[in-house]
Amino acid sequence: MKYRKLGKTGIEVSEISLGTWQVGGKWGSGFNDALAEQIINEAIDDGVNFIDTADVYEAGASEAAVGRVVRSRSEEVFVATKCGRQINPHVNEGYTPEVLRKYVEDSLKNTGMECLDLIQLHCPPTEVYYRPEIFELFDRLKDEGKIKNLGVSIEKIEEGLKAIEYPNVKTVQIIFNMFRQRPLELFFEQARKKDIGIIVRVPLASGLLTGKFSQDSTFDEEDHRNFNRDGAAFxxxxxxxxxxxxxxxEAVNELKTIFPDRENLAPIALRWILDFPEVSCIIPGASKVEHLNSNINAAELPPLTKKEKVAVNDIYEKYIKKHVHQLW
Incomplete structure (x- = not known):
């Protein structure tokens, strides 16, 4: 495993880290504590030292599993969690320092940790980024010894650019992959100038970039890939x-012609992301140990060639850009 600096946190994190949205089972299939602990332990065995969770993942079960495993290990493992998505309705007015403070304190109890390495605002409405009192809260929480670092998880580039204007924001979690390339235009440049750690989520486009789906693929009724394609839930x-x-x-089928010897495109998709030095780490999820191993192996691949990168970009321009580029 190779490690990179997580911006101005100063923490060195594994290039391939672990996201735990579906770590205890597939989306919509319930949470399996034993499976979650097996995957998290295996990740740490393989050199992963950064684990991302959230209070809303399986109603806190993910946070609790991460906390149990990390507290049982001798290695130094950094835990990032998130707050804010419990607000219902999820609107700007629901965000107050009092509400967020309670969520942070609940996450401390849930993980069993005395201090959170990184707390992230969990994709709040855009208006929240224009409210200094929300960000000031986390300075107080740091002074109280409850958190070490603040970050944000964003949907839109605008939100990321606004967030990093606050001096206490040290990391930005962002969707970036072969099918979501807009961060390259301005955000990466600004993040580099301000020494912001970039945490990449949804690196495989919800599994699309594994190359394993077809027109006949089906998803569980409670799987967001079934019910949220048009944004019905988030x-x-x-x-x-x-x-x-x-x-x-269609785009994935063309990607397969560029990498014809790859039955599983996931490692290639992750390697493409790692080829950008602005990225601190990637947090792919894993519902099986095999998925975890596949993800971790991506760090051992050589960088893509210039010809391969051009071909990937051509596919983005041909198939994808008009559908996503202007929206986020």
Whole structure:
């Protein structure tokens, strides 16, 4: 495993880290504590030292599993969690320092940790980024010894650019992959100038970039890939990166012609992301140990060639850009 600096946190994190949205089972299939702990332990065994969770993942079960495993290990493992998505309705007015403070304190109890390495605002409405009192709260929480670092998880580039104007924001979690390339235009440049750690989520476009889906693929009734393609439950950019499923399949089929010896495109898709030095780490999820191993192996691949990168970009321009680029 290779490690990179997480911006001005100063923390060195594994290039391939672990996201735990579906770590205890597939989306919509319930949470399996034993499976979650197996995957998290295996990740740490393989050199992963940064784990991302959230209070809303399986109603806190993900946070609790991460906390149990990390507290049982001797290695130094950094835990990032998120707050804000419990607010219902999820609107700007629901965000207050008092509400967010309670969520942070609940996450401390849930993980069993005395201090959170990184707390992230969990994709709040855009208006929240224009309210200094929300960000000031986290300075007080740091002074109280409850958190070490503040970050944000964003949907839109505008939100990321606004967030990093606050000096205490040290990381930005963002969707970035072969099918979501807009961060390259301005955000990466600004993040580099301000020494912001970039945490990449949805790196495989909800599995689309594995190359394993087809027109006949089906998803569980409670799987967001079934019910959220048009944003019925939350931002549609979280599901297949906002790419219409059939369009994504066409683009993936062309990607397969660039990498004909790859039955599983996931490691290539992750390697493409790692080829950008602005990225601190990637947090792919894993519902099986095999998925975890596939993801971790991506760090051992050589960088893509210039010809391969041009071909990937051509596919983005041909199939994907008109559907996603202007939206986020």
């Amino acid at each position: 931002d549609k950019g979280e599901t297949f990166s906002g790419v219409p499923f059939n369009v994504g399949l």
